[in-house]
Amino acid sequence: MAAVGGSSATTTLRTPPSSSASFRRSYQLRIFSKPSLKCAPLSATSSSLNPRSEVVSDNSVQKNNIAFNASSPSPLQLLKTYAPNRYTKEKSSIIAIGLNIHTAPIDIREKLAIPEVRWPQVITELCALNHIEEAAVLSTCNRVEIYVLALSQHRGVKEVNEWISKASGVKIEELCKHQVLLYNKDATQHLFEVAAGLDSLVLGEGQILSQVKQVVKSGEGVAGFDGKIRGMFKQAISVGKRVRSETDICSGSVSVSSAAVELGLRKLPESSYANARVLVVGAGKMGKLVIKHLAAKGCRKMVVVNRTEEKVNAIQQELKDVDIVFRPLSEMITCAAAADIVFTSTASKSPLFCKQDVQMLPLVRQGDRRRLFIDISIPRNVEPGVSDLETAFVYNVDDLEEVVAANKEVRLQKATEAREIIQEELTKFEAWKDSLETVPTIKKFRAYVERIRASEVEKCLSKMGNDISKEQKEAIYALSMGIVNKILHGPMQHLRCDANGNNCLNEVLENIRAINRMYDLETETSMFEEKIRVKMGRAKK
Template identity: 75%
Template sequence: MTAIGGSSSSAATLSSSVKFPPSQFPKSSTFSPHPTPLNPPKCTLRSENPLPPNAVVSKPSPLEILKTSSVDRYTKEKTSIIVIGLNVHTAPVEMREKLAIPEAQWPQVIQELCALNHIEEAAVLSTCNRIEIYLVALSQHRAVREVTDWISKLSGVSIPEICKHQILLYNKDATQHLFEVAAGLDSLVLGEGQILSQVKQVVKSGQGVPGFDRKISGLFKQAISVGKRVRTEKNISSGSVSVSSAAVELALMKRSVASFDDARVLVIGAGKMGKLVIKHLAAKGCRKMVVVNRSEERVNAIREELKDVDLVYRPLSEMLECATEADLIFTCTASESPLFSKENVEMLSSVGKGVGNRLYIDISIPRNVDPGVSELENAVVYNVDDLREVVDANMEDRHQKAMEARGIIQEELNKFEAWIDSLETVPTIKKFRAYVERIRASELEKCLSKMRGNVSKEQKEAMYALSMGIVNKLLHGPMQHLRCDGNDNKSLSEVLENMRALNRMYDLETEISLMEEKIRVKLERAKK
């Protein structure tokens, strides 16, 4: 269950055979997972030594095909951060529930995604109003294609239908999007706070999972810091509503009597969302409600917090019996199939004269109330998409706070971009240290051999310490100029130029780039 949120833009998809300067990349455009390649200029080559008709030509390896499909793609391009998914702004509830991924399955999904050829790291943020997959990809376009295919097979939704509703953002845009999500700026209920706890849960679920590694975990941890700063410094959550409180407000709006004094309230589910619904009902004056849950333990915990509210526990097996006695029903469980079908609701007795129809407020994804129930004369059903009616009030003040919060997001975005770019220098730092260490160890060994063993243990230790001290002091300057965390005045271009200079001066380049080696490992794994 979750915060409401979304995105209004999607990044452009470009042919993998062409590169454009950054200024020519449109920030938003329609995405197609199978881009049409640009037509190359036609030319005819004449061979001096044509192959015999029966000659056997060896096929290029998969790695060679990948390498030659775009010049220098794997040797000079960095990995990309990508977010792909859909949310309450781009897709209706019936689409979102098909793609929803239960929290318990997030670790397994991360491993499945990272088993794809072009995915290095991954994370999943799936809530009642968004399903977003964050990736560190070895190739933008191939990664998007692989993940889109994976989502389609998992959900049974066609690729064209997914692309019609999805968001797709790359690198800085993807990072900024997550920061805005964590800060509550991307939510339908602007400034709502529950989404931050859900972003924290992504990190908790990813701990120790192969594929939830340095870059993706760093991204989410930075997003958590952004969310905390925005809420602390801008107080954007003040006066805002959450999904659960909006559901209670909606119930008040739709009841014939705008109070809960005589309401017969049934809450199904006592998890996080159910607990919040109960608390908001109590805050609005509801002093008695029936709570249906699998066990009584959670209901007892809520009783301890709300001692002045009469909470009556009933097991799930008595749900329909309890529904017959209720005129207002909130559903907020993680059930993957509807709890109320059209057939069993039709069998329920009417709520009685003067009360009106029985109201169902369904804030679950997948939905707990079958859409067909809304066709019945004695039932009125509202779901999370109907909460927009509630959240339009008091928006002006929160929009002003949101504008102020974007300054914080920009600061944190610059820090994260600096950290990501500085990771490029890590292999150079390691290779340079190893290069210097080999020289130090070799020269120390030569010195000791010339002394023909006339050296005590204490003297050897002193000579070793001396050599290490000299090396560390000499390395201090270069190492400082290869690090950039966004907190100093060094530009990233300066740091990266220092890295290239060291590579040139000390011949630190390797024959196979790190990116190319990752692709090779992926392809070999796929063959097994």
Template identity: 70%
Template structure:
């Protein structure tokens, strides 16, 4: 009786600890297999004691624990009772933390906000400059349940792609990280974010790369931004095999869609839409006479200038930190008068402009209400209000500027009206493009799933090699000490040959290189069968190792 009571009290103590720490350790968000979440030591102890452990119910704190003790198990060896008592409930809970998600496969996830789900006021707070993407990858991969990561941050979206060891925990950790770096509350992020996993996440990135998820359907700049993700991720720890493979395949999809559907023909980019918006807001007769200021001569600024020239603008002022890029534009556009001014002359140049385009990477507004309200009014022939077209994220023009009667402010979210003009033609091309996406998703998923067989192949070969080496040592120990090197090599070669011959069949059935007619499901079936037959437990043990390594790293 003393033994059983000692064990039951230990379980009771464990339950109390689990209830008091459930919010910290995530008991309430455990997987549906409640027994898998319960400490392995307690399960083993119950098994050895012939005690039935039942965890079928969920109480206010997550798990409701119930033990059934048979009458013939009440008298047991004192050693079992002392073992149960010596392991405190808290110790059991800590040592089992890595076990909770070992039944769960790693997931490919995208957690993001874009122009369709969140306003620019939220997106700009989450914006990450391209130069900081590697640092962001490192911070995300330092989270307990994140193995690989990539960041895609543009004027229309901020999306984080990860390989998560636990889907639920991974989403939670990334969302909290996004809140920490942006100052946006978790509740606000949850209201505006979108979550996609595995095939849906793959499909989404392919559609993004193809220009099917852009405000301007078919626009080409997003493909270059996806390319920058791959370029900036090279050599960065955390931009791993699955994530890099995903983005490289997305580049292939984007190129294929544009080649086969011609979706980008006749479509407008964000910069050209900004010019179109300005022309829509200006009186017809002022389109070629309005005084134009372009702030920023980067990629977007350069495109704005080119689109202005295409619309008949022959003179403009460009404000930039350095003159190099402006000088290059002068060489390229020799028939256009482009006047360079440094950033220190920004307000003076704005005072003489009717239309101001902004496209810089500044993380703080360049124009505030107090700056703009002191500027002289514009010519009544251009509408009487100074026009600000801000295509930067974060925004270069403070939202308070729009309160002024002398100014009119538009940002990237206001470009939708321009895009609607030729939307029908592009929608027809988009339908053709969308037919390509499922094919590419299927190809990528087959490649990704084929990676699952690699650990099994390695573990099976290591298993066979251990047996071969052991049996070879036994054989040589029974032979004469002075056996010749030639005979030793012959015996060694024989053992290697036998192992290779025996492994050839299983290895062939795990190959995913398309050299045979086996389907992916058949190959994965073979993998699971070999795991069971040889006790490799590849998927579970590897995931457990990764989680434990992450936990150990975070505790240092």
């Protein structure tokens, strides 16, 4: 896999996939823009991702009329000095970096898995990096994706990849072979497709939307989950809701949990849960769905092993016609010995079923059959070596493709409608995001005009003496405000992007630059310096 640096454009494949292989081809086309670029190990001195040199020449120093001491420049001085060349010409970029079920095998994905409880801390750690302003994490059984707003594309990618490598223990070269790397509009569209269920193993899967909602919920109040990234995730939730309410893409579709139950049904000799001895390990969100789908498929008795009994009791109240027996985690191996099929779906970071433990289990009732383990956890709850035993079959989330093909053709037709909705919402989001670029200039321009207005009103009132009444003062103030608002109306209309595309971004940005030049507002430099101050302030804490 190649890592793309700078502002390279991406090539996007939008044809609905008909198979897992086509998914992978789709991602390969979307991730790469320059096949000739190879992903090289990233280091503090490497410039392979940066076509512009990091070295500052003497000429450039003289040109800026700044005394340069090669042995002792402060980082802040360098950043401020060369801001026009390094940052103000390169706007902040939204970047999506990660792995998913279409690009990476489970043994790689599970190393990168980030528990939900750690998402806020990860946001904080990412935003502490030099070039990362905002961040969000989406980690599920099918994907681990990090979304950031970076001051610089190539430096942002470098820092996030180094963070991922350090946190997971996976070398950067290995990450590059499997990762999704998308920028700006492509990154936003990808998240919208994820929320709509178009990027799931099961096309139209609904559970992913609740996981995207959880990203917003867990990020509320966390410094770094705000601005564009928060707005993008909020918009993604709206996209997911619209797609589900307007397209019927979820009709007849299955989730990972139901696909696991269906797979178990196919692998049981009797193709029935009526007489099967079923064990479910874990009663969280995924485990609860497994239990419900088992009940829907005719399973009337099952054992549920969980750390606490409260969640199991709650499920029992919902499924009163099913005999659900709770057992503590300490009895898991004993329960597995009495089961024909075992479903696992916990957040355990280490395997619950090791090869040695499973090897000691008695044979299933018929004697010549293998015990079935269906593991939909990331990281995996069943040690990979268990599949080497002659007494067990092990299946994980990567083995569900034979099940998810059901009803796929119908959902592919609905996916076309879903993509039309996504394009509409994408246009709205891009207009909103672009409008944020104009806010600093608008504020500075208004403040500039307001200072002039207030100064002139003050001069006028001082000349009129103390005999002027309150009503007269208010009339003069209203007159001055009316004049200012009418004069500002035209310029403000041309400093805003709108969802209808009446003002294109290039035109608005040119207007911003013109206003900056005419009134010496220096917005870009001020914005840059403010970002640097914020980054330095975070680093000191």
